[in-house]
Amino acid sequence: MIQPAAVAPVARVAPQFNDGELLKGLRLLSLPMGVKDVVTIYGSLYGGDVFSPKSNFLHAHMTAAMLDQGTLKRDKFAISALLESVGARLSFSSDDYRVSFAARCLKADVPLVIELLAEQLREPAYHQRDLASFKKRAVGNLKREDEDTDTRARMAFSQLIYPPAHPNYIPNTDDQITAIEQLKRRDLQTFHDRHYGLGSLLIVATGDIDRDVLEEGFRERFGDWKMVQLTPPALDDCRGNRELSMTEEIVTMEDKTSVDLIMGMVVGLDREHPDYLPLFMGSYVLGGNFAARLMTTVRDEAGLTYGVGSSIGGADDGKDGYWAIHGTFAPDLLSAGKKATLVQFDKWLKDGVTAEELSAKKTTFIGTFRVGLATTRGMASTILGILERGKQLAYIDEYVDEINAVTLEEVNAAIRKYIRRDNLIQVAAGTIDQAWKPLGSS
Numbered sequence: 001m002i003q004p005a006a007v008a009p010v011a012r013v014a015p016q017f018n019d020g021e022l023l024k025g026l027r028l029l030s031l032p033m034g035v036k037d038v039v040t041i042y043g044s045l046y047g048g049d050v051f052s053p054k055s056n057f058l059h060a061h062m063t064a065a066m067l068d069q070g071t072l073k074r075d076k077f078a079i080s081a082l083l084e085s086v087g088a089r090l091s092f093s094s095d096d097y098r099v100s101f102a103a104r105c106l107k108a109d110v111p112l113v114i115e116l117l118a119e120q121l122r123e124p125a126y127h128q129r130d131l132a133s134f135k136k137r138a139v140g141n142l143k144r145e146d147e148d149t150d151t152r153a154r155m156a157f158s159q160l161i162y163p164p165a166h167p168n169y170i171p172n173t174d175d176q177i178t179a180i181e182q183l184k185r186r187d188l189q190t191f192h193d194r195h196y197g198l199g200s201l202l203i204v205a206t207g208d209i210d211r212d213v214l215e216e217g218f219r220e221r222f223g224d225w226k227m228v229q230l231t232p233p234a235l236d237d238c239r240g241n242r243e244l245s246m247t248e249e250i251v252t253m254e255d256k257t258s259v260d261l262i263m264g265m266v267v268g269l270d271r272e273h274p275d276y277l278p279l280f281m282g283s284y285v286l287g288g289n290f291a292a293r294l295m296t297t298v299r300d301e302a303g304l305t306y307g308v309g310s311s312i313g314g315a316d317d318g319k320d321g322y323w324a325i326h327g328t329f330a331p332d333l334l335s336a337g338k339k340a341t342l343v344q345f346d347k348w349l350k351d352g353v354t355a356e357e358l359s360a361k362k363t364t365f366i367g368t369f370r371v372g373l374a375t376t377r378g379m380a381s382t383i384l385g386i387l388e389r390g391k392q393l394a395y396i397d398e399y400v401d402e403i404n405a406v407t408l409e410e411v412n413a414a415i416r417k418y419i420r421r422d423n424l425i426q427v428a429a430g431t432i433d434q435a436w437k438p439l440g441s442s
Contacts, residue, residue, distance in 0.1 A: 012397045013031075013373065013379075013396045013397055014393045014394045014395075014396050014397050016031055016032075017029050017030065017031050017383075017393060018030045018031070018211050019393055022215055022218055022219065023198060023218070023219065023222060023223060024198065024227065025197070025198030025199040025200065025201060025227055026198050026201045026203065026218065026222055027201070027202050027203070027387070028203050028205070028214065028215070028218060029202075029203070029204045029205070029383060029387075029393070030204070030205040030206070030209045030211050030214055031204075031205075031206045031209065031379060031383075032206075032207075032208070032209045033206050033207050033208075033209075033376055033379065035207050035208060035376055036208055037106050037107045037108075037208050038104070038105075038106065038107070038207045038208055038376060039104070039105055039106070039107055039110055039205060039206070039207040039208055039209065039376075040102075040103070040104050040205070040206050040207050040376035040377050040379075040380045041101075041102070041103040041104075041105075041110075041113065041114075041117075041203065041204070041205045041380070042100070042101070042102050042103075042203070042204050042205075042377075042380040042381050042383075042384045043100065043101050043201065043202055043203035043204065043384065044098040044099060044100040044101070044200075044201075044202055044384060044388060045098065045099055045196070045197075045199070045200045045201040045202070046097060046098060046099075046195070046199070046200040046228075046230040046232070047060060047063070047064065047094070047098065047099040047195045047196055047230070048060055048061075048064075048094050048095050048096050048097040048098045048099060049061055049094070049095070049096050049097075049167065050096055050097055050167055050232055050233055051191075051195055051230060051232075052191075053191075056179050056182060056183065056187065057171065057179060058176065058179040058180060058183065059183070059187055059188070059191045060094060060099075060191065060195070061094055062134075062138075062180065062183055062188060063124075063188045063191045063192050063195075064092055064093070064094035064099045065092075065094070065134070065138070066124060066126060066130070066131065066134055066188060067092045067099075067120045067121065067124050068090075068091070068092055068120060069124070069125075069126075069127075069130045069131075069134060070124070070125045070127055070130055071119045071120055071123045071124055071125050072123040072124075072125050073119060073123065074119070075125075075127075076130070079116060079119075079120070082112065082116065083113075083116065086105065086106065086109040086112065087105070087106065088103065088104065088105035088106070088109055088112070088113050089102075089103060089104045089105070090102075090103045090113060090116060090117060090120075091103075092120070096167040096316075096317065096319070097167075097232055097316075097317045097388075098388065099196070100384075101117060101121070102377075102381075103117060104376075104377070107207075107208045107210065110210070110213055110214065110217060111213065111216075111217050114214075114217035114218060114221055115217070115221055117221075118221035118222055118225075119221075121196065122196070122222075122225060124188075124192060126185050126188045126189055126192075127185075128185050131183075131185050131188070135180050135181065135183065138180050139177050139180055139181070142173050142176055142177055142180075143173070143177075145173070146173040147253070149251075149253060149256050149258060149259060149260040149328075149429040149430045150260045150328075150429075152251045152253065152260075152429040153251065153260040153261070153262050153326075153427050153428065153429035154170060154260075154262065155170040155172070155173075156249050156251050156427045156429065157262045157264070157324070157425065157427045158170040159172075160244070160247060160249060160425050160427065161240050161241055161244065161264075161265065161266045161322060161425060162240045162241075162266070163238060163239075163240075163241075165238045166235070166238050166239070166240065166319075167235075167314075167317075167319055168240070168313075168314035168319060168321075168322070194228075195228060195230060196228065197225055197226040197227055197228030198222065198225050198226070198227050198228065199227050199228045199229050199230065200228075200230060201222075202384060202387050202388065203218065204379075204380045204383045204384045204387075205380070206376040206377075206379045206380045206383075207376040232317065232318075235318060235319060235320070239266075239268070239320050240266035240268065240320050240322065241266060242265070242266045242267070242268050242423065243423070244265070244266075244423055244425060245422060245423065246421075246422055246423065246424055246425070246426075247425050247426070248425075248426045248427075249425075249426070249427045249428075250427075250428055250429075250432060250433070250434050250436065251427070251428070251429035251430075252430075252431070252432060252433060252434070252439070253429055253430055253431060254431060254439065255431060256331075256430045256431040257330070257331075257431075258306065258328050258329065258330060258331070258430060259328070259329050259330070259331050259334045259428050259429065259430030259431070259432055260326070260327075260328055260428065260429050260430060261325075261326070261327045261328070261329060261334065261337070261338060261341075261426070261427070261428045262324050262325070262326050262425075262426075262427045262428075263324065263325045263341070263342075263345070263424055263425065263426045263427075264322055264323050264324025264325060264424070264425060265322065265323060265324075265419070265420065265423045265424060265425055266320060266321075266322050267279065267312065267320075267321055267322060267323045267418040267419070268320045268321075268418070269312070269315055269320065269321055269418065270315045270316070270317070270318050270319055270320060270321060271315050271316055271321075271389065272318075272389070275410075275414045275417070275418070276312070276315065277402065277403065277406050278406050278407075278410040278411045278413070278414035279312060279323070279411075279414040279415065279418055279419075280312055281358060281361060281362070281365075281403070281406050281411050282348075282352070282353055282411040282412070282414060282415045283310045283311060283312055283323060284361050284365060285348075285353040285357045285358060285361050285411075286310045286325075286344070286345075286348045286353075287308060287309035287310030287311070287325060288309065288310070288311070288361065288365075289309075289364065291364070292309065292310075292361075293344055293348065293357075294308045294309060294310060294325070294327075294341065294344055295307070295308060295309065297340065297344055298327070298337060298340045298341055298344065302336075302337075302340050304329065304333050304336055304337035304340055305327050305328060305329050305333070305337050305341075306328040306329070306330075307327065307328055308325065308326070308327035308328070308337075308341060309325070309326060309327075310323070310324065310325045310326075311323070311324065311326075316389070317388075323418065323419060325341060325345065327341055331430055331431050331432055331438035331439070332438050332441075334428065334430075334432060334436060334438075335436055335437070338426075338428075338436070345424075346421070348415065349415060349416075349419055349421060352408075352411065352412030352415055352416070353408070353411055353412065353415075354408075355408050358406075358408055358411060362403055362404060362406075365403060366400050366403055366404070369382075369399070369400065370400075373396075382396065383396060386399075
């Protein structure tokens, strides 16, 4: 008899990393990968939205958003020209808790990219003319987003289930515009001076790595940066409402070709809770990808939606997350699409998932995870995310085992425990009236 070939074990990733605290408050991890001449650098530090003063919730966001708008040494055009001349990319972003950066360059240009990274993180100019221009663009973007059905549905949903002080709460567009218009140059400078520095800086570099060059560059450019000790505020007194009874809200918007529908609730879990993965896998079976129940039934079989899925959101950094189904429908198909979606929701809630479904989705999810680690960007971003969660580096090798360890009983128990039909919040935004019918219909 021919024996099946043995499956080669997947090499452990964590031991391949060079990991250490390069400077006090700066941890540098690097991993050589099989790509020639290309280096990817991802990193982050505390300084996100939760650190904004109560007087203006956009201090942190705007401080980070203007990091690439010029420094005390060079304006934004000079920086852009330098990066373009060597084909490098460097960008900044921020979220509830962190300011993040991502860079990609050739191996020979790593010292230049580190120099520009340090310059923009440490010495942003916040020139008045640049701030005025940036604020104008930001207000314009917000007004355009306010006409987007997805944006309006997410905003309304967040406001129903979370209090205004919660990181998952999305303020009204008018409130965001007012906050932007009130910002002054000194506000950004003050926030930067108080919140940016060593202390929580994590950096991950992957690709054609020369560790000596990395260490020399970061020591030279960050060695004398001040220490800043930031502690994210506790959320104990600011939680979502898990006891909301079934609520519906319609956001009527004229002349839209589609309606965004969100149905969900606060589940009160963060990513580190033992029930998070079981509930995540249960939701993945229902609507995690194109082969999940919702897409195969509501879209492929019934032809009622452009797209529909389910997920857990807002559960990072200790936040009490929410679970939701999100679908996009033509206005005249909304009623039928919503009904078909609820049929699948009720079946999932009553019967749970099957062993075959769970096994298949584990295989798919793990495969996608491993494929992501094959690229320098995927590896760097995954490792950074693990460290930001407070996990040990070894978790990169334990994660797949953790997924595989989730049992069918745990998944179905989590669905029954955290998903309640009587608490289902339903929000729709689009060209429909308060009766869920297309505008102008009889």
